[in-house]
Amino acid sequence: MSGKAVETTGEHGPAFREGLSTALSWLTVLPVAGATVFDRATGRRAMAALPVPGLFLGAVAAAIASVAVFLGFSPLLTAVLCVVSWELLTRMMHIDGLADVGDALGSYAARERAREIIADRYTGALGMGAVLLTLGIQVATLSDLLASPSTxxxxxxxxxxPALARMSAMIGCSRLFRPFSTGGFGAMIIGTVPLRWVGFWWLAxxxxxxxxxxxxxxxxTAVAVTVGVAAGGAGGVGFALLIARHLDHRLGGLNGDCMGALIEMTTAVCALTxxxxxxSVPAP
Incomplete structure (x- = not known):
């Protein structure tokens, strides 16, 4: 994600088109031409459209699940295929951020040293553990969802x-938080998004x-799904707020890796909720 965004100046295009195309360009492998100007206005527009790449990932996973059910695959195998598709279609950038944050938090190092650990390109055992545990919860939860009485x-x-998770992770880009560096990708996106956009996406x-x-x-069953999605979004937002506040306190701000960690963790929380x-609803 950050590799596609080196801060530059110039003239912006139409806000809606630029935000949508840039979000897809930064956050997926789709060959979409995003913004040509990279600054905080670009970051705000792209992060306001953050759930859109999630809708794309969700559509792919739903298609995989439908075909897998038709072919008689087990819920576990189907869940693994769905999660693998999410990671491949995002170039695994979010689990990279989760691993970096896991290493930094698990080190219990001082703030400056923790920031250095996040910037280190190598992944330690703590970061790998964070990734395995989080992906494990995602797979197990999706497997149980697909094994429900109503497939x-x-x-x-x-x-x-995925869209719920990215909506929840918008909390980290909201004006409640600040970047811990004055330069780089985090400085372009953290603290740019009005909270009303989180509410808009939750409702939509x-x-x-x-x-x-x-x-x-x-x-x-339809009511249960609707309430479940509403609760999943709300639970993800609450969880993202708690984790983002902890990261902000621990690191003195947030960065792009923190956003990746929030996306991966809230994916598990939203689906589990x-x-x-x-x-809780009896089978019809």
Whole structure:
């Protein structure tokens, strides 16, 4: 992500188009031409569109899950394929950030040293452990969702989980926080996003999922999916706020790696929260 954004000046294009294309260019492997001007305005526009790459990832995962169910694959194998698709389609950039943050926090080093550890290109055992545990929760949760009495309900939630996670991670880019460096990718995105955009995306994803669920599922199951998605988004936002505040206190601010860590962790939290709600509804 940061490798595609070296701060430059110049004239911006239309805000909507620039934000959407830049978010897809930075955060996926899609060959989309993003912004040609990189500054905090670019960062704000791209981060306001952060859930859009999540919708793309979710659509791919839902397609994989649908084909896997048709072919009779186990829920576990299907979940692994979905998570692998997410990582490949994002060049594994977010697990790289999670590993760096895991190494820094696990070191219990002083603030300046912790920042140096985040910048180190090598991954230690603590970072690898953070990645394995987080991906393990993602796979296990998706597997349980796909093993639900209603496979369609599970696929719907799998399809929106990446968007919910990126909506939640927008908290780290909100004006509640600041970058710990005056230069680099973090300085371009941290502290740029108004909180109202988090609320907008939460409402939009919940309503869209609820409408789709109403068309495809029975009444109680459709309600459970809608409530599960709403709760998953809210749970992800609350979790992201707690983790971002801890990182801000520990590091004296946030950076791009912190955003990657938030995305990976909130993916697990959003999906797990939705699973708890859906599993609380008896099978029809």
């Amino acid at each position: 369609t309900a599970g696929i719907l939630i799998v399809g929106v989980a 994803i919940t309503v869209a999922t609820g409408g789709t669920a109403a068309l495809l599922l029975s009444g109680p 939705a699973l708890i709600i859906v599993r």
